Amino acid sequence: MSHRLLTLLTLLLWGLLLSKFWLSGRIDSYLHPHFHPMVAMAGVLLILLAGLWWWASGRPDGSSHDCGCHYDHEHGPQPRSALSAGTILAFVVLLVPVTAATIVSPGQFGEAAVMNRGIVTDISQLPTFAPPNSGPEDAPPLGADEEIPDVANWPEDKEEGVEYFTRSPDGAIQLETIDLLFAASEPALREEFANQRVTLVGQYVPPRSDDGNFDLVRMIMVCCAADARPLGVKITAPAPTGVDSTGWVRVTGIARFEENGGVFEPRIEGATVEQVEAPRETILY
Amino acid sequence: MNHWFWFSASDFAFSFLSVLFEGIPFILIGVLLSGLVDVFLPPRLLARVLPRNPVAGILIGGLLGAVLPMCECGIVVVIRRLIRKGLPLSNAVAYMLAAPVVNPVVAVSTYAAFRGQGPMEIMFWRMGLAFGVAVIVSAIVLALGRAFVLRPDLQTADAHDHGNEHRSAADKAAAAVRSSVGDFLDVTVYFLLGAAVATLFNTSVNQQLVLPLAEDRGMAVASMMVLAGILSLCSTSDAFVAATFTAFPAAAKLAFLVFGPMMDLKLLFIYSLVFRKRFVVALAVGLFVLVWLACTQLPIANFRG
Numbered sequence: 001m002s003h004r005l006l007t008l009l010t011l012l013l014w015g016l017l018l019s020k021f022w023l024s025g026r027i028d029s030y031l032h033p034h035f036h037p038m039v040a041m042a043g044v045l046l047i048l049l050a051g052l053w054w055w056a057s058g059r060p061d062g063s064s065h066d067c068g069c070h071y072d073h074e075h076g077p078q079p080r081s082a083l084s085a086g087t088i089l090a091f092v093v094l095l096v097p098v099t100a101a102t103i104v105s106p107g108q109f110g111e112a113a114v115m116n117r118g119i120v121t122d123i124s125q126l127p128t129f130a131p132p133n134s135g136p137e138d139a140p141p142l143g144a145d146e147e148i149p150d151v152a153n154w155p156e157d158k159e160e161g162v163e164y165f166t167r168s169p170d171g172a173i174q175l176e177t178i179d180l181l182f183a184a185s186e187p188a189l190r191e192e193f194a195n196q197r198v199t200l201v202g203q204y205v206p207p208r209s210d211d212g213n214f215d216l217v218r219m220i221m222v223c224c225a226a227d228a229r230p231l232g233v234k235i236t237a238p239a240p241t242g243v244d245s246t247g248w249v250r251v252t253g254i255a256r257f258e259e260n261g262g263v264f265e266p267r268i269e270g271a272t273v274e275q276v277e278a279p280r281e282t283i284l285y
Numbered sequence: 286m287n288h289w290f291w292f293s294a295s296d297f298a299f300s301f302l303s304v305l306f307e308g309i310p311f312i313l314i315g316v317l318l319s320g321l322v323d324v325f326l327p328p329r330l331l332a333r334v335l336p337r338n339p340v341a342g343i344l345i346g347g348l349l350g351a352v353l354p355m356c357e358c359g360i361v362v363v364i365r366r367l368i369r370k371g372l373p374l375s376n377a378v379a380y381m382l383a384a385p386v387v388n389p390v391v392a393v394s395t396y397a398a399f400r401g402q403g404p405m406e407i408m409f410w411r412m413g414l415a416f417g418v419a420v421i422v423s424a425i426v427l428a429l430g431r432a433f434v435l436r437p438d439l440q441t442a443d444a445h446d447h448g449n450e451h452r453s454a455a456d457k458a459a460a461a462v463r464s465s466v467g468d469f470l471d472v473t474v475y476f477l478l479g480a481a482v483a484t485l486f487n488t489s490v491n492q493q494l495v496l497p498l499a500e501d502r503g504m505a506v507a508s509m510m511v512l513a514g515i516l517s518l519c520s521t522s523d524a525f526v527a528a529t530f531t532a533f534p535a536a537a538k539l540a541f542l543v544f545g546p547m548m549d550l551k552l553l554f555i556y557s558l559v560f561r562k563r564f565v566v567a568l569a570v571g572l573f574v575l576v577w578l579a580c581t582q583l584p585i586a587n588f589r590g
Contacts, residue, residue: 007466007470010470011466011469014309014473018306018309021306027306029299030299030302030303030306031303031306031307035306035307035310038310038311039306039310041310042309042310042313045313045317046313049462049465049466049469052462053462053463053466055459055462056458056459056460056462056463056466057463059455059456059459061456061460090470090474093474093477093478094470094473094474094477097301097477097481098302098305098477100298101297101298101299101301101302101305102298102302104294104295104298105295105298105299105301105302106295106298106299107299108299109296109299109300109488110293110295110296111293112291112292112293112296112488112489113293113296113299113300113488115288115291115491116291116488116489116490116491116492117492118491118492118493222522222525222526223307223518223519223521223522223525224303224304224306224307225299225300225302225303226300226303226304226307226484226487226516226518227516227518227522227525227526
């Protein structure tokens with residue numbers, strides 16, 4: 001197989017891989033949506049570049065001239081035809097790891113990554129967290145078509161607090177782990193959510209001690225899965241049987257908040273646990 | 286959890302792919318730009334337009350990112366081409382080290398990430414320190430000379446136009462494509478190797494082990510720099526991660542933000558495309574010492590508000 005053909009295959013593989021991840025929506029678990037257009041663009045560009053490469057590498061260089069220079073160099077980058085051991089190794093590096101990773105990758109993190117990154121139970125440890133008491137100077141700028149809300153005359157039917165969230169058919173408030181951690185950081189929200197029946201979906205992390213708790217975690221990313229952090233809520237319930245570590249479960253129970261070293265942490269008591277399908281976005285943004 | 290190492294192939298594969306998907310588009314932009322530079326930028330043009338005074342050239346190189354922003358993955362292949370086209374080495378190093386930080390995108394992301402932690406102060410300290418470190422390192426590179434720093438194949442700038450003036454438009458386009466593809470294969474090999482090593486640390490090493498180091502300023506600065514080197518984050522987003530280390534002093538977070546975009550595990554590999562291995566090692570050690578000294582000796586307060 002020639003260098004020209006291997007190069008074509010490499011560009012096509014990378015282009016098709018990026019395009020497939022984007023088209024199938026699989027990219028959702030890997031990158032923040034801000035980067036999705038970049039991936040789509042790169043996929044298309046690499047496929048185009050593969051075609052252009054086949055055209056360009058088949059053309060004569062067109063630079064033959066007598067420049068009289070004394071340098072030992074090629075006149076214009078030409079496709080190398082011989083396949084040295086180093087070149088073959090380079091193509092192995094270009095093709096094998098990414099193919100293997102695509103096959104092996106489950107599209108979500110397992111227990112090893114969760115434990116190595118440490119379960120976050122304090123919202124202030126979260127990337128992009130802004131303190132609730134930030135001043136108006138920290139507020140994001142208003143868009144051209146936005147107006148400053150009239151808080152003094154806020155309509156009574158406007159949703160806020162627990163009413164902001166939808167409820168499951170049995171009346172439990174549907175939350176993410178991040179919502180409970182945020183509520184824990186705000187006295188008013190703590191008061192509002194405490195003793196409410198809530199339901200959360202996340203990854204099950206087996207108990208690490210005999211205190212009758214396990215963790216329910218949901219990963220959250222800033223840019224890509226490599227920077228994702230697990231946000232965890234303690235669940236007081238027997239460990240579910242038949243659920244693998246970091247398998248997906250729905251937990252429904254009563255929300256409590258407990259002070260631990262000056263930080264309030266949420267916990268779900270009296271919980272029922274059921275196994276569910278993994279959501280489309282295994283990592284939140 | 287007291288373990289320090291726990292490897293999982295599926296976690297590795299997942300994180301590895303996410304790093305590749307984030308980095309490859311930027312590398313692609315870099316190599317396409319590099320291909321155009323190769324074919325369409327006349328040699329010696331840079332020499333004509335840049336100041337002859339090397340110090341002025343370094344200062345301009347350090348600020349070039351403000352108008353030509355590039356991330357650390359894409360910039361190496363661009364400066365390789367610019368060096369071949371006659372850009373003075375010290376100017377190129379100043380641009381390479383400073384541009385991933387001293388640019389408007391990173392300024393905005395740093396400000397946004399540090400809301401409530403003195404965003405303006407952190408942003409200006411980050412830009413200023415990165416610029417200062419880039420200028421100092423570039424001045425040292427100027428003194429060291431090309432033979433010590435550059436790979437042998439880059440030590441002589443192209444003295445002529447490789448026949449571009451004789452080429453038709455189609456021939457020039459074909460040459461630009463060949464050049465871009467060659468660069469893409471070169472830099473992607475190094476990027477893959479670096480990403481693999483970074484991912485191994487990122488997913489397998491217990492990151493909780495660095496937290497006790499926050500109490501001593503010197504140790505905190507050093508450990509955050511090591512962490513930045515291991516995590517190999519993109520400079521456009523690393524501030525959001527740094528801001529979460531609330532137990533660490535601002536000086537340590539600044540060290541993370543200045544050192545990471547200049548030197549990390551993947552860059553160790555990518556820099557080998559341009560520089561001799563001994564220089565890459567010297568650069569890593571020198572940057573570590575410089576940034577550590579700056580962040581431990583300068584009066585950097587813990588900003589609030």
